Amino acid sequence: MFSNAMNSFYLxxxxxxxxxxxxxxGIMLLKLVTIIAIQLTLKVFS
Incomplete structure (x- = not known):
């Protein structure tokens, strides 16, 4: 019983x-994609 409770808590x-x-x-990936998109946009419109 005790070990079972510990196991579920650990899980x-x-x-x-x-x-x-x-x-x-996910947040880091989103930041990276945003930075790349901004750089690409600046390259295209410069």
Whole structure:
């Protein structure tokens, strides 16, 4: 019983950590794409 509760807690913690990591990666990727898009736009219109 105790080990089962610990296991579910660990799984939940690992899942939330993975979700947070994914969110950070997504934001970084979005920033990168935005920067590239801005640079391309400046190149095209300069």
């Amino acid at each position: 939940k913690d690992a899942f939330s950590h993975a979700t947070f990591k994914g969110l950070v990666l």
